Amino acid sequence: MKIAILSLDATLYSTRRLKDAGDKRGHQMRVINYMCCYLNITADKPMVMYQGKPLDDFDAIIPRIGASQTFYGTAIVRQFELMGVKSAIPNQGISRSRDKLRSLQILSGEGIGLPVTGFAYLTEDIDHLIEMVGGAPLVIKLLEGTQGIGVVLAETHQAAKSVIEAFRGLQANILVQEFIKEAGGMDIRCLVIDSKVVASIKRQGAEGEFRSNLHRGGTAEKIQLTSQERITAIRAAKAMGLPIAGVDMVRSHRGPLVLEVNSSPGLEGIEKATGVDVAGKIIEFLEKSAANDKKGTPRSGAVRDRIKY
Missing domain, CATH: 3.30.1490.20 (ATP-grasp fold, A domain)
Known part of the structure; x- marks a missing residue:
């Protein structure tokens, strides 16, 4: 397969790992700065352009869309989808996850545990x-x-x-x-791929810090999930329309509570803490997904009909 990784920086850990994982499995991998792409929007042949040339020969894309570039990044992903290119993460799922209010309303509607x-x-x-x-x-x-x-x-x-x-x-x-006081500054990050939790870590906030983000000085280590936590993570990813997602939750007296569902979860912390080849599992999912799509390849018009905006 010829796969494009949509990323602002080819040197980022997650981008490098995805490229290496694809290369090892014999795919043609290319990192594309999606902010440098532009769109040819037409009924006959919608196209993504890059450096003056059409990007019309990719089988699949892996979006790594930054939060501050969500609007433009999802437009690029949507255009690839219109062209019939398989996206590991659908544009609608990215858009849902980036709107904290909308995502909480969606999760609430599915009866998934949340902080009030x-x-x-x-x-x-x-x-x-x-x-x-x-x-x-x-x-x-x-x-x-x-x-x-x-x-x-x-x-x-x-x-x-x-x-x-x-x-x-x-x-x-x-x-x-x-x-959630009983969480003690600790939360859980679950990496969900294709309705399975493939890796999970607990993140502990630094001394005097209630936020557990690794970017804020938190630490990470492997954790064993309860069956309820595993089910909650899978349900949350599915509700958001994300086949690949990082689901953050805390342990509370009333069970696991979801804080956020991330459509572009970082791979460094969870891979290093668990030893799981998450990047490889993402490539495997894309291979399986693309193969299933080929069994009933739709015409370009049918592709446009099934895309959710």
Whole structure:
């Protein structure tokens, strides 16, 4: 197969691992900076262009779309899908996962465990909003934040009011969320591929830090999941329409609670902590998926009909 990895930087760990894994399995791998692509949008032959040439000979793509480039990146993925190119991660799943509010609503609709979460526009009912999620301490999250950036722990009612008022004064969209004290600054990252959890780690926040993100100084080690945690991770990925996903959850007194579903999970932390060849499993999934698609290859019009926007 000829496979394009859509990534801003060919030197990133995850991008390198995917390329190496594909090379080892005999595929023609190429890293494409998707922000340098442009689109020829036409009814007859939609095309993705790159450096003046059409990218019309790929069998599949692996999107590694950065959070700040979601709008443009998903447009590129969608165009490849219109061309009949297999995407390891559908554009709709990426879009859903990047909208924290939408993703929580989708998960809630599927009955998947979540921390109690509030969302509001006006600040007149801040006191009730705080009470609704269980009072202080509580977590305040920017909808557009990533890697723990824009996540604040407000330890008192007054601190929560001040932070909410400050964010809303800047017209920032925020979520107000229950603080799961019993998690102790630890969360679980599950890597789901094709409705199976292939690797899982627990991430512990640094001393004095409630955020467990590795980018914030957290540590990672392999963890054994309970059957309920495994089922929750698989259900969350499926609900988001993501065949490949990183599902973050915490352990609580009422069972596993999903914090986020990531459509471009980093591979470095989980591969090094578990020893699992996650990149290789992604390539294997793409091979299997592409083979299944070939059994009933649709015409380009049929491909366009089945794409969700």
